[in-house]
Amino acid sequence: MLLVIAAQFSAALMPGGSVLSTHPAACPVAPRAASRLNAADEGFEGQVAQFAPPSALLEVRGQRAKVQEQLASAISNEDYTAAGVLRDRLAELRQKDPATVAVQLREEMSNHVASERYGEAARCRDELLVLRRFLPQYQLAGVWKGNYPNHGDELVRLHYQGDQLFATKITGDEHVPKGEVTFRADLSAPADLSEEPNSPGRSYGGGSNVGVRVEVLALSADGGHEPREVEQFHGEGRIAARGFRHPHYVAGQLFLMDDDVIGFLWLPIGTFVVFSRVPEEEEPTSDGASAAEALGLRAPDFDEDEA
DSSP: OEEEEEEEETTOOSOSEEEEEOOOOOOOOOOOOGGGSOGGGGHHHHHHHHOOOGGGHHHHHHHHHHHHHHHHHHHHTTOHHHHHHHHHHHHHHHHHOHHHHHHHHHHHHHHHHHTTOHHHHHHHHHHHHHHGGGOGGGSOOEEEEEEETTTEEEEEEEEEETTEEEEEESSOOSSSOTTSEEEEEEOSSOOOTTSOTTOTTOSSOTTTTTTEEEEEEEEOTTSOEEEOOOEEEEEEEEEEETTTEEEEEEEEEEEEEETTEEEEEETTTTEEEEEEEOOGGGSOOSOHHHHHHHHTOOOOSSOSOBO
């Protein structure tokens, strides 16, 4: 199976797409027994035991969206027997997703802090740290290689500060040099693409995705293809003029396309860069200059804002 990243911009700012290799689609997650629906009764360890593997999370979320639609339809039709079954199924699917549990824990922690129950707030904080082991967006630390338009291959190191992901250039260019952050993203919650523009709660990128559409397609061996949902997070991308003049951040979006493939979109300028993970044994051991030499990078021949 292949992934095709197709991007369409209202101002035709970038080419049609790239082709990437990926792992096979995740297998469906089997239903759990009804007795396990209330994970709170089993404690935090019981909740962790119910989580779907990271490779199956997108499928679980797709199933949850379908069940939510079915539940709304059943309620509208006053079919309350079906609604009861769907309600339980929805609760089961929610407990399979560590991101959903994380949202609940954050709300609980906030309530404990407001009520000065700091011991309970500390418990929530510690459980949130445990949940990171089960969320794909917290498994990205390391060296990645991306192909920047007009600059070619460059290396970046992804690292964390709390819930913020930072990509710092190991090999840079005349616009954003080595040692500088090329993009950052807020990982505390996936982007809700149904949000209204400029709605509250967005750390980065509020409302700036108007006129931009990025679609990931899964291609089968027989040439067929279908859209594939990928997790996205709001972020900001760095741009600057040549000589790192007038550096500033613009709204952006981080795409988790595979275990070893991510993408970042600089929304206002329409630049989409695909990054692939560099195996640990191939990570550069010297400074950025020697790594750049190994990649054969060249300087751009124009003086416009670039990522």
